[in-house]
Amino acid sequence: MGIVSLCSMFQSYQKESFFDEMFAAERGEVFPHYEALLERFDRLDEAEVTEKQRRVDRGFLEQGITFTVYGDDRGTERIFPFDLIPRIIPDAEWQTIERGLTQRIIALNLFLHDIYHEGRIMKDGVIPEDVVKTAAHYRPEMLGVDVPKDIYIHICGTDLIRDGEGRYLVLEDNGRCPSGVSYLLENREAMKRAFPRMYRHYGVRPVDHYPELLLKTLQHVSPRPGQTPVCVLLTPGVYNSAYFEHTFLARKMGIEIVEGRDLIVLDGYVYMRTTKGLVQVDVIYRRLDDDFLDPMVFREDSVLGVPGIMDAYLRGNVALANGVGTGVADDKVTYAYVPDMIRYYLDQDPILENVPTYLAWREDDQKYMLENLARLVVKAANESGGYGMLMGPTSTSAEREEFAAKIKENPRNFIAQPVVSLSRHPTICEDHEIEGRHIDLRPFILYGEDVEIIPGGLTRVALRKGSLVVNSSQGGGSKDTWVLHR
Amino acid sequence: MRLRVFHRTEYHYSAPVSDSVNEVRLSPPDTRWQTCEYAFLSVLPACRLTHYEDLNVNRVHRFEIPRPHQRLLIESRAEVITRPKVDFDALPYGFLHTDLPRCRFLEECHIHLQDSGYIERTPEIWRQALDIQGDSADVFQTSYAIMEHIFRNYRYESGLTTVSTHASEVIGNRTGVCQDFAHAMVALCRAIDIPARYVSGYFFDATRDHHLRGSEASHAWVEVYIDGFGWIGLDPTNNKVVDDTYVLLATGRDYRDVAPVTGTYYGSGKSAMQVTVRVDRLPEGSNGNQPGAEEKAATPAVASVRGGR
Numbered sequence: 001m002g003i004v005s006l007c008s009m010f011q012s013y014q015k016e017s018f019f020d021e022m023f024a025a026e027r028g029e030v031f032p033h034y035e036a037l038l039e040r041f042d043r044l045d046e047a048e049v050t051e052k053q054r055r056v057d058r059g060f061l062e063q064g065i066t067f068t069v070y071g072d073d074r075g076t077e078r079i080f081p082f083d084l085i086p087r088i089i090p091d092a093e094w095q096t097i098e099r100g101l102t103q104r105i106i107a108l109n110l111f112l113h114d115i116y117h118e119g120r121i122m123k124d125g126v127i128p129e130d131v132v133k134t135a136a137h138y139r140p141e142m143l144g145v146d147v148p149k150d151i152y153i154h155i156c157g158t159d160l161i162r163d164g165e166g167r168y169l170v171l172e173d174n175g176r177c178p179s180g181v182s183y184l185l186e187n188r189e190a191m192k193r194a195f196p197r198m199y200r201h202y203g204v205r206p207v208d209h210y211p212e213l214l215l216k217t218l219q220h221v222s223p224r225p226g227q228t229p230v231c232v233l234l235t236p237g238v239y240n241s242a243y244f245e246h247t248f249l250a251r252k253m254g255i256e257i258v259e260g261r262d263l264i265v266l267d268g269y270v271y272m273r274t275t276k277g278l279v280q281v282d283v284i285y286r287r288l289d290d291d292f293l294d295p296m297v298f299r300e301d302s303v304l305g306v307p308g309i310m311d312a313y314l315r316g317n318v319a320l321a322n323g324v325g326t327g328v329a330d331d332k333v334t335y336a337y338v339p340d341m342i343r344y345y346l347d348q349d350p351i352l353e354n355v356p357t358y359l360a361w362r363e364d365d366q367k368y369m370l371e372n373l374a375r376l377v378v379k380a381a382n383e384s385g386g387y388g389m390l391m392g393p394t395s396t397s398a399e400r401e402e403f404a405a406k407i408k409e410n411p412r413n414f415i416a417q418p419v420v421s422l423s424r425h426p427t428i429c430e431d432h433e434i435e436g437r438h439i440d441l442r443p444f445i446l447y448g449e450d451v452e453i454i455p456g457g458l459t460r461v462a463l464r465k466g467s468l469v470v471n472s473s474q475g476g477g478s479k480d481t482w483v484l485h486r
Numbered sequence: 487m488r489l490r491v492f493h494r495t496e497y498h499y500s501a502p503v504s505d506s507v508n509e510v511r512l513s514p515p516d517t518r519w520q521t522c523e524y525a526f527l528s529v530l531p532a533c534r535l536t537h538y539e540d541l542n543v544n545r546v547h548r549f550e551i552p553r554p555h556q557r558l559l560i561e562s563r564a565e566v567i568t569r570p571k572v573d574f575d576a577l578p579y580g581f582l583h584t585d586l587p588r589c590r591f592l593e594e595c596h597i598h599l600q601d602s603g604y605i606e607r608t609p610e611i612w613r614q615a616l617d618i619q620g621d622s623a624d625v626f627q628t629s630y631a632i633m634e635h636i637f638r639n640y641r642y643e644s645g646l647t648t649v650s651t652h653a654s655e656v657i658g659n660r661t662g663v664c665q666d667f668a669h670a671m672v673a674l675c676r677a678i679d680i681p682a683r684y685v686s687g688y689f690f691d692a693t694r695d696h697h698l699r700g701s702e703a704s705h706a707w708v709e710v711y712i713d714g715f716g717w718i719g720l721d722p723t724n725n726k727v728v729d730d731t732y733v734l735l736a737t738g739r740d741y742r743d744v745a746p747v748t749g750t751y752y753g754s755g756k757s758a759m760q761v762t763v764r765v766d767r768l769p770e771g772s773n774g775n776q777p778g779a780e781e782k783a784a785t786p787a788v789a790s791v792r793g794g795r
Binding site for chain 1: 492523524526527528529530531532533534535536537547553559563565
């Protein structure tokens with residue numbers, strides 16, 4: 001570990017009591033993989049930083065790399081704030097993450113196969129049947145159905161955080177429609193433009209082959225082997241918060257982006273309407289929740305879906321990625337059981353640990369939760385994006401009472417976790433002060449013929465001082481994430 | 487060498503079978519020559535996996551599927567770092583046939599000098615082994631000659647032998663696949679008191695035209711015991727001293743001890759098996775072979791200012 005003389009920008013940086021990604025201790029003792037970065041930033045002055053930031057932001061805006069905030073009446077298109085200081089992960093650390101995630105996705109896929117077939121993990125008493133069957137996204141329609149290549153979660157976004165000791169912990173799995181990969185790819189492009197020389201010399205593992213890997217993952221499950229599979233991306237439409245990402249990925253993969261009304265089901269096969277007539281579709285990368293997929297089976301008021309698509313899917317004439325019913329794995333109560341799943345199916349200890357989790361439907365846990373609300377984070381089992389949660393330490397007593405009532409009313413639906421003091425990373429804040437901000441990491445895992453994880457992931461930053469919520473809808477930003485060759 | 491292995495075994499039964507009990511030996515162990523970075527095993531229909539270590543210190547995973555099923559799928563994914571086993575300029579010559587009797591008293595050799603299920607020592611095998619040995623006094627030299635003899639004189643052909651073909655048959659017909667070649671070699675070695683054991687595993691075909699045999703499924707070769715060196719691998723199917731392109735899975739007296747997948751079930755349905763094995767070489771991340779890494783050291787951006795501790 002080197003000691004670097006801190007000039008200008010980092011001079012007043014306070015590590016405080018958190019695990020800091022860059023500094024091992026106070027007074028500039030820096031982790032070796034950050035040394036060269038620090039040198040580079042020390043040679044920058046404020047004007048240069050402003051200029052680089054301005055150019056990057058303008059680039060994002062011009063390309064329309066924006067997202068939508070629901071429940072906000074003012075202009076809803078915003079750029080995802082981008083921080084110029086990249087997060088760096090050394091090779092050895094990444095290898096552990098990669099292994100842990102591979103182990104996890106294998107276990108999750110076995111679990112989904114199991115619960116929609118024999119349910120042995122429930123019969124053996126490892127996971128209570130109640131938990132699975134009462135999960136909001138459990139789909140009895142999938143019972144006994146064999147999905148193509150037995151893969152349920154083809155694309156998974158698993159959120160990782162680091163605790164006060166720097167240990168990586170899994171916060172949640174997103175096995176339905178994980179988003180954010182387009183920001184990851186665009187952040188890299190922005191970073192390359194902002195610091196071309198430093199980037200080239202740092203030995204960063206590339207990420208730009210992601211669309212290619214994604215396409216391979218989709219093609220792998222085509223029901224018509226031997227022919228070039230026709231893959232499409234099914235989007236809910238322009239009003240979806242991730243619409244930019246949908247167009248981005250479709251364009252990068254060279255496949256069509258379609259809305260529900262562009263597809264039609266005839267005689268158990270799915271066709272796409274084109275200017276040259278109907279074209280049979282083999283694989284649908286759907287960025288649409290199960291609920292909206294097929295008005296004949298799920299929500300009948302859905303105008304986003306395709307009537308009859310489930311029939312084609314159940315007959316094996318079309319593949320959906322991700323599969324239907326994967327939401328059970330996203331359920332935060334199921335999450336608490338993933339380490340047990342790994343032990344059960346793989347006969348191994350989990351490589352990446354979970355955050356300790358209390359389940360309100362267990363009596364003891366609930367008692368503990370209600371007594372300690374002010375010290376816990378309470379989350380609804382099936383909400384995402386930072387909605388529907390209670391941050392104990394910063395909550396008002398009225399909020400706590402409200403949650404206590406909710407927990408008692410519907411214990412199945414709530415979990416609690418201790419507040420993990422997420423690791424912090426130096427981040428350029430207002431007035432170009434560099435301050436520590438809490439971060440997480442969402443790597444993207446592809447399960448096709450092989451399990452592939454592009455190096456790194458999307459690092460999200462809670463830009464508000466002291467905030468632990470990194471979601472873009474709650475004032476989060478992002479950083480480029482560099483995994484080094486060594 | 488960093489190698490990634492994908493091994494998939496799929497059984498289809500023409501009618502539902504039940505009460506299936508299975509044992510698999512698919513986890514590469516850590517040895518002097520290899521480090522297993524990870525090994526993940528997945529079984530469908532999904533079920534609980536348990537493990538134990540057998541008498542040959544192989545890791546065995548066990549699982550049971552009591553309910554009727556028509557398909558069984560076993561997938562293994564592993565990443566292994568292998569190290570060069572042998573220095574080809576310093577092969578382990580110098581252990582003499584006259585020193586062999588002391589191996590009989592070594593715990594790890596004793597069982598590998600006896601007959602076993604698929605391997606018995608007949609006078610005919612002993613005669614052939616002596617012919618191959620000729621006037622060689624060196625154990626490694628003789629072992630190498632036996633390997634070469636099999637490679638040159640035996641025909642590699644699948645479909646003529648089964649998983650339960652005995653070594654004596656193979657030596658009689660001089661035909662078979664890697665399993666048979668390995669059995670034959672073990673028999674010939676043991677016939678003249680060279681401790682020899684059967685090894686299952688994989689190898690990465692690094693040749694430009696991929697001419698090596700046996701890379702499409704799990705492979706088998708032989709290890710002989712050289713006092714002072716330990717077990718050294720010889721691959722009679724490819725006439726090669728085992729190097730860092732090989733990944734070891736399990737060792738034993740013969741195929742029966744190391745079979746990657748064994749099991750029983752009730753049911754009259756016909757079973758069909760399909761095996762896929764892929765071994766890929768991965769870039770060695772931590773060795774810094776990547777171009778970017780060297781450039782980094784040369785750039786002035788990182789020079790000096792390092793305080794040191």
